[in-house]
Each structure stands twice: as C-alpha cells, then as structure tokens.
Amino acid sequence: MGGGHRVVASYLVVANETADSPELHHAVAEIHKHDPDAEFVIVIPTTPLNLLQQFEGTVKSARVLAAQRAQSTRRYLESLGVRVRSTRVGNWDPYMAIEEELANEKYEAIVLSTLPPGVSRWLRMDLPSRVARRHPEIRLVHVVSRSATGRSASESPN
Numbered sequence: 172m173g174g175g176h177r178v179v180a181s182y183l184v185v186a187n188e189t190a191d192s193p194e195l196h197h198a199v200a201e202i203h204k205h206d207p208d209a210e211f212v213i214v215i216p217t218t219p220l221n222l223l224q225q226f227e228g229t230v231k232s233a234r235v236l237a238a239q240r241a242q243s244t245r246r247y248l249e250s251l252g253v254r255v256r257s258t259r260v261g262n263w264d265p266y267m268a269i270e271e272e273l274a275n276e277k278y279e280a281i282v283l284s285t286l287p288p289g290v291s292r293w294l295r296m297d298l299p300s301r302v303a304r305r306h307p308e309i310r311l312v313h314v315v316s317r318s319a320t321g322r323s324a325s326e327s328p329n
Contacts, residue, residue, distance in 0.1 A: 180206055181256065183272055184213045185265060186284035190240040192316035195284040196247060202282070202312075203253045209279070210256040211248065215241045216268040217260055218292075234260055265293055269302055273309070280310035287315055 182202060189195055190213075202209060215237040241258035248255055261268025269281065283299055285291040293299075299313045 180209045180279035181276065182209055182211045182280050182282055183269070183276075183278045184211050184244075184282045184284070185216070185261070185269055185272075186213075186244070187215055187218050187237065187240065187265070189284040189286060189314070189316035190215060190244040191247065192284065192314075194316040195244075195282070195314050196251070198282055198284075198312060198314045199248055199253055200251055202280070203251065206279075208254075210254045211282075212256055212272070212276070212278075213241050213244050213248075213258040214261040214268055214272055215244075215258070216265045217263045218265075219263060233263065237261075265298055266296070266301055270305075273306060278309055280312055281306075282312045282314060284314040284316055287317065291315075 182199075184195070184199060186192075186195055199211065217233040217237045219233050237260045238258075241260060245255045245258050259272070262271060269283075272278075281302060283293075283302065285293045285298070288294050299311060303311045
C-alpha cells in the first residue's frame, strides 16, 4: 500500500421514523468505535405524511419533516463525536433514495433503520433484501428500532 493516505470509509445511514431511535444511535456509535475516521451521510426519504406512524401535527410537509429529522439525527451523532459529512432529504421511495445515493458515491456499508416487522412499511416492501441483492458488494447493517421516536419508547414495555 504505502503513501500514508488512508481512504476514509463512508457509511450511508437511511432512516425516517426511526432516525432518532437509540438502536440506530447505538449501531452508528459501534461503527464509529471500530472506525473512528469513518464519515456518515444521513439520508431521510420524504415519506408522505399519511404513511407515517406518527408525527407532530404542526409539520406542513414531508420534506420539512424529513429535513428536521436529518438535522436532529446529525446533531445527536455529532455530539457522540461521529463525523457526519452531510444530510440529505431523499426520494419518497426509500429504495430509490438509496439507489440515487449509491449512484453518486462509494459506501463501505449501508445502515438501514426500520420499525419492527408488522409495523414497518419498509419491511413490507422487502427493502433490506432488495438492497442487499442489488448491491452484494456493500455491507448492509439492518437496525430494527423498537419505537418510531425515542419519546414513545416508554410506552412499549418490552
């Protein structure tokens, strides 16, 4: 090898309702622990509001909500010392959002965060399997978060 210049690994984080979940934060923190130089790109698809489990009624558009989630996720991860290179609001279709991102950049892994089976629209779409089949060369880290937001975690006993 030589040259002393190490290529910094980039990780793609894709989430929407689970963007602020402790499970996702933990998964990113683990990657960061093993690869402290790693950079993360956060993509929040603009899921139409009527398809979301819950959101604050004051939000006017899916795009605004996605942007807010991207920013709050970024702030939290940066508070852990994680390097977030950018945040983006993606296509409303999470598969397309991932495809568009992978077309422009090389990623070490995709961290895909979903709600649990039965609740998750992305799992009903078979999103993790579709992405894994389409990009066998990229490691897929599928994080299942118990709750849509950190706030509602107290409501679910398990």
